[in-house]
Amino acid sequence: MQNTRAKNYTEWYQEVVQAADLAENSPVRGCMVIKPWGNGIWERLKSLLDRRIRETGHENCYFPLFVPLSFFEKEAAHIDGFAKEMALVTHTRLRQVEGKLKLEGELEEPLVVRPTSETIIADSFARWIQSYRDLPVLVNQWANVVRWELRPRLFLRTTEFLWQEGHTAHATSQEAMEETRRMLEVYRELAEGPMALPVITGEKTEGERFPGAVNTYCIEAMMQDGKALQAGTSHYLGQAFSKASGIRFQNREGALEHAYTTSWGVSTRLIGALIMAHGDDDGLRLPPALAPSQVVIVPIIREEKDQAPVMEYCDRLAARLSEKTALGEGLRVKVDRRDRKSQDKRWDWIKKGAPLLVEAGPRDMEKGEVAWAGRLDLKAKRFSKVDAFVEEAAAELERIQAELFRQARALRDSSIRADIRDLAGLKEHFGRKAEFLGNGAPGFARAWWCGDESSLAPLDELGVTIRCVPFDQPGGGGACVLTGRPADRQVVFGRSY
């Protein structure tokens, strides 16, 4: 690693993505190639979240990549929100004319490559739902979406990204609202559990809502540069999309009503959050729950004659470890068999953030030992008898999982100012230029706010927005930090990704 977080946080981030071999830019601007280690992390996230989505009663479906442009026009706020970032398909074939390719088969109506699927799914819901007996409809899809991005950044802002989008329809407003909050809670638990990422749960203010939503709820995390990263959102859509698409049902009394819908999603952006919340100056540090390999064994082989017995020693260790359980799943163990220097292999896995690193060579073998270190404390190289290590590894992984969360929460909690009383104070706080919390970069500010959207204008030049109105409120009230008027809720201010 050339960069440190303190020296240049932005370049440090890019370097971790590269050093950990997570992803790379593709020749199509804004689209990324997700490499095996990055994809492995996404598959872990997928598998853990998919289980939670099923356990809350949802079924997976798959809806079309293309959405007729007219579908977006049905909901005014929705088209306004996405019009500036839509990939549009206009032709369906090519022909060679005098050695040059000519576009042909022009479509009567352009197709939008889905930036999100509310409208195309509402179209299906309108067919599926006739009676209250058909409700609720609870579906989810894992898909790629496209939002044209002018300033792309791997994982954080990409033109194409992978995500899950849940869509549900309900007979009552209350039930839909409960669903919206239930899925936000699923996201909170995913973040604070497997991702070891502390988040603030709350509601978005009007100006920050999803285009077309009545309410948007979010989980907001703090990165090590003090910026906020919106890690997941859950939207209560009321009857807006139902009315636009005609999702109607006959209620128990025989009258026709419009259904109440919700949508909620998280994306490959979460991998960006993991990097920025947990990485250090040696590279990535992965929470064991998400590491594609939790224990990596590097065989130390200097002479040809050691090859076979050392590999066997390592394989046997891997087999024994694989029978153990940590964090509710079988251990994921890898023996690095590549034709590379062992020192280079060790550094590869440090940069990739594998939680436990084991080395075993002929001398270890003779003593029945292994040398090992945890990614959180690389200097503490330890030697253990194989039996002892096999017994200890799972507990060590669980300790690392907890410790990553503890570190991230300690940093986050110590970087939220709660003592700012006026605009001058906000300006002073967010006027600081440092890029890394260790250098004194500004974190969040939590303060009373009266709810007047126009009062936020002075924050534009600071690049600061309200990240959310936290659910967790002290009660009572205070003077609005921007207007001085009475306010009955606190909000969290911050810069965001």
Add this chain to the structure above:
Amino acid sequence: MQNTRAKNYTEWYQEVVQAADLAENSPVRGCMVIKPWGNGIWERLKSLLDRRIRETGHENCYFPLFVPLSFFEKEAAHIDGFAKEMALVTHTRLRQVEGKLKLEGELEEPLVVRPTSETIIADSFARWIQSYRDLPVLVNQWANVVRWELRPRLFLRTTEFLWQEGHTAHATSQEAMEETRRMLEVYRELAEGPMALPVITGEKTEGERFPGAVNTYCIEAMMQDGKALQAGTSHYLGQAFSKASGIRFQNREGALEHAYTTSWGVSTRLIGALIMAHGDDDGLRLPPALAPSQVVIVPIIREEKDQAPVMEYCDRLAARLSEKTALGEGLRVKVDRRDRKSQDKRWDWIKKGAPLLVEAGPRDMEKGEVAWAGRLDLKAKRFSKVDAFVEEAAAELERIQAELFRQARALRDSSIRADIRDLAGLKEHFGRKAEFLGNGAPGFARAWWCGDESSLAPLDELGVTIRCVPFDQPGGGGACVLTGRPADRQVVFGRSY
């Protein structure tokens, strides 16, 4: 079900897709909505195949949805093959001008929505590969692809479909060829194992190859209307894509060489194959290995007082069954709790093809019994003590799995003519009009062929092609069925989907 296979096979197929609630047409012509039961089958296929792809040493990645048009131009046969069915993105935003939407942000170079990913992946390979030490590169992706389809049919031919595409690069031609054949064998085992679908493995003739491939290998299955369905292909690409994209490596001797590449894929089309190979006049019949629910329990409740005890009886049965193992995995059991008549529920699951159907009401409960039937023999309703059923269910599922394969193979084997000696014979065989094998529709014909592509012209009007040159050859030779000239290999003729 309104249609039978014998009456109208095509309409029967569409009706099964609808009756089993697998998928529906979307408002975007050619794009489908895959509903929970259809998606569940795809997820089963995915999970079983993904495991096999990993076990053969491949890692999953994700490559961009969009491919620059110029990438396709690099390989002449490749662009020719796909030019007529490409979705082209030309604009990236919209603006409201006098109440109308105007396309803006025109791209300098149009982007192709991937119909396949050889060229965009070759671009990454060219960056990843420098030395023989970097080889082989063995990757796979699960993705959506788009090939504009003028005559779409759910699962069989859709504009957007889901698939897996493996892409590999090797230091030698021999190694690449071994990989091509290895993955074909993985597909064969997937088809004949979990899918219970007998297939012919072989090589495509020149005219049927993948655009840009040196050799294409395939698994070909026979549907109940006697038509062939290409269920999976594996391509040896030689150095064509390496040369077009500059995938070069320094070999052990220090010289620069172009790598040898392969690609291989199967798609949601396999769900079409399952329907057409195994369905009957009551709907779908699912191989237990692929059924999202293998045992479905329908509670029979006529009076309110029975509700709680019968549900508990069913849930307890489900819990006990879930602890059992069939076909190498834990049993997947569902209690149908919907607010519907039990008779309607039963028919739903018959149409969906659930392998084992159980009914339990108050009287069964008193006797400690269940009533059950296998999907392959609905008339044989049996009554068993709960303990006996719990012990028997797994074996019953394995019997159904084997029986579906046996039935499909018997039908296929009895529908391959091996006695046709000339064009007149082929015309007579394929001239028959019936749509369903039970009505005497033509199946395949296996005959000697000399290899002259021009000899195939008379088959055009019959809609007949060579499906493959089977690996399994009798040896020796015979007179070509089309030219009478000496031929040293037999081929399989058929109509295809």
